Structures are given as structure tokens and as C-alpha cells.
Amino acid sequence: MCEYTRNLRTLIASMSPILNQERVAFVNLALGERAPEGIPGSAIIGTFREQEGLTVFVELGVAERFNLQISFRAAWITLLLRSDLSSAGLTALFSGALGAVGISCNVVAATYHDHIFVPLEAADDAMCVLEQLQRDAANPAGTTLQ
Numbered sequence: 350m351c352e353y354t355r356n357l358r359t360l361i362a363s364m365s366p367i368l369n370q371e372r373v374a375f376v377n378l379a380l381g382e383r384a385p386e387g388i389p390g391s392a393i394i395g396t397f398r399e400q401e402g403l404t405v406f407v408e409l410g411v412a413e414r415f416n417l418q419i420s421f422r423a424a425w426i427t428l429l430l431r432s433d434l435s436s437a438g439l440t441a442l443f444s445g446a447l448g449a450v451g452i453s454c455n456v457v458a459a460t461y462h463d464h465i466f467v468p469l470e471a472a473d474d475a476m477c478v479l480e481q482l483q484r485d486a487a488n489p490a491g492t493t494l495q
Contacts, residue, residue, distance in 0.1 A: 356436075357437075360436060362483060364430040366427070366480065367429060369424075369425040371409075372408070372425070373406050373407070373408065373409060373424075373466055374411075376407055377403065377420055379402050384405065392408040393407050397457075421455070423468065424466070424471070426465040426467065426472075427464050428463045429462065446478050452478065453468060
């Protein structure tokens with residue numbers, strides 16, 4: 350087994366997924382458009398600017414309370430592992446495992462952790478998949494992780 354594979358196995362074995370309590374809405378604002386007055390900054394989980402507009406990740410209850418147009422309702426899973434932003438293959442493995450069972454995922458790699466957003470109704474199944482992937486990596490005898 351090559352060094353790269355051992356390192357990736359170690360990353361997967363230590364990823365420790367947790368399901369956050371907050372439910373997340375993906376909301377789009379036009380570039381230059383301001384969020385409605387009164388949205389607490391603490392409710393904004395993140396943003397990403399694209400040519401077409403600004404995607405805002407905001408607590409679902411806040412988005413609903415302010416009647417924002419929601420493009421995606423998500424459960425938020427955080428991998429407690431602190432991976433290097435230059436690590437290769439981690440996202441491919443967990444997104445592939447989720448995709449293999451029909452669960453879409455949107456991933457944000459931040460400085461300290463990877464964050465996975467899955468459809469609300471798939472939260473429990475996604476956690477099962479990720480926990481099984483972690484167990485398989487920790488026990489290489491019975492796994493197909495190469």
C-alpha cells in the first residue's frame with residue numbers, strides 16, 4: 350500500500366462526523382443586494398460569491414421567518430478531523446460513498462474542518478454512511494478502501 354493510501358485511510362478513520370443541530374437554508378442574493386434588515390449575523394453560517402450572485406448559508410428558521418427564497422434545505426454535518434487544505438482524496442471518498450447510496454452533498458472545506466450539507470431528509474442515512482466509512486477505514490481487514 351502506498352504512503353498516499355495510508356494517509357488517506359488515516360484521515361477517513363479519524364474524520365468523526367457530527368450532525369449539527371442547526372438546519373441550513375441556501376439562499377441567493379443578487380450581487381450588491383443586502384440581506385433583509387434584522388437578520389442576526391450569528392444566523393449566517395457562510396457565504397460564497399459567484400458571478401451570478403451571493404449564496405448565503407443561513408439558519409433555516411431565520412430564512413423562513415424573513416421569507417427568503419430558499420434554493421436548498423440542508424442538514425449540516427461537520428467532520429471533526431482537522432485535515433490539511435491541500436490533502437487530496439478525502440472529499441472524493443466521502444462524497445462517492447454518499448453518492449453511491451443516492452445522497453447528494455455540498456461540501457465546504459474551511460480552515461479547520463470539512464462541512465457537508467445534505468438534504469434534510471437524508472441526514473440520518475448520511476451519518477450512517479459516513480460512520481460506516483470511518484469504521485471501515487479504521488479496520489482495513491474488512492474494507493474495500495484502497
